Amino acid sequence: MPTDWIMGLLGGLLIGIAGAIFLLVNGRVMGASGIVGGLVDRSGLGNWREKASLIAGLLIVPAIIxxxxxxxxxYLTDNLLVVAIAGIFVGVGTRIANGCTSGHGVCGISRLSLRGIVATVFYIGAGGLTVLLFKHLLGVI
Amino acid sequence: MRNLMAFIVGGFFGAGLLISGMTNTQKVQGWLDVFGDWDPTLAFVMGGAILPMAVAWRFTLGRKPVLRDHFDALPDPTVGRKLVVGSVLFGIGWGLAGLCPGPAIASLSFGGSGGIVFLIAMLLGMYWAPKLRTALD
Incomplete structure (x- = not known):
């Protein structure tokens, strides 16, 4: 629906403005998996307050809205086994690849980083094949 | 001050994810559903987000950040096995649930028990990742 596309574009602009502020003011790359993962595996505790503040905003502002x-x-599937497996794959994968949709997708592609482009091709490709297999062929999701 | 800015950045990020529909797992899975009822919204979100970021990257040239004396060092540009294997694993999880790390946090307050299960599983995966990363070296 075109309304969804316009909302997508507007929301996308907000995401990009957020990333631009984080880069130009704080000097950092806005990658969700790196910010969360750096706290979880203790590799990025040096600026833990900055990371925790960003996560707090990311959690609280949508709650208020x-x-x-x-x-x-x-509309998340109510099959909690699928949800748990998906969560583990997302957590492991984004940290091994050192980025997710925000880090590789938004921040990487916007500076024409080959790593960002390659990562995005592979996670969209794998995601597309996963939906084809588990939705259309197996009917699990 | 940097922490306050980070909170505002997180707030804009979360509002953008919510407004764009990216906390709706069906829209994300719809984007990936090329052989079914394909939903192109995610391309608009990506395009909208990449525009300001592309301007911002150009603006970094020859400058310093406002509240810091240097920018984050950019990663080693090598495209290696970890980048590909990790991205494939991430893509499988993304396709299965329709959630990636940003929206998983942004939707936590209204995503019900499923959203909490996803987040805990994702955090566990992130905790285990360094061991698997070493195995891929």
Whole structure:
């Protein structure tokens, strides 16, 4: 639907402005997996307050918006086994690849980084094949 | 001051993910569903996010960050096995649930028990990743 595309573009601009502020003001790359993962595996504790503050904003502001205007469901599958397996794959994969949709996708592609482009091709490709296999062929999701 | 800026950045990031529909797992899986009912919204989100970032990267040339004396060092540009294997694993999880790390946190307050299960599993995966990373060296 075109309305969804316009909202996608507007939301995307906000995400890009967030990344631009983090780069130009704090001098850092806005990658969600690196920020969270650096706290989890203790490799990025040097600026833990900065990381924790960003995570707090990422968590609290959507909570306030949904309280004010109502909740848009996530429509996450209620098969918790699939959810748990997916979470482990996302956690392991983004940390081995050193980036996710925000780090490699948004921040990497925007500076024409070959690593960002290659990572994005592979995670979108693997995601597409996963949906084909588990939705259309196996009917699990 | 950097921490306050980081909070604001996180807030913009979360608001953008919410507004763009990226906390809706069906929109993400719809983007990946090339052989079904394909939803191109994610391309608009990516395009919208890449525009300001591309300007920002150009703006870093010959300058310093406002609140710091240097920018983060850019990673080694080598495209290696870890980048490919990690991205494939991430893509499988992303396709299965329709969530990646940013939206997983942004939707935590309204994502119900499934969202909490996903986040805990993701944090566990991130905790185990250094061991697997060493094995791929």
């Amino acid at each position: 949904t309280l004010a205007v109502g909740v848009t469901p996530t």
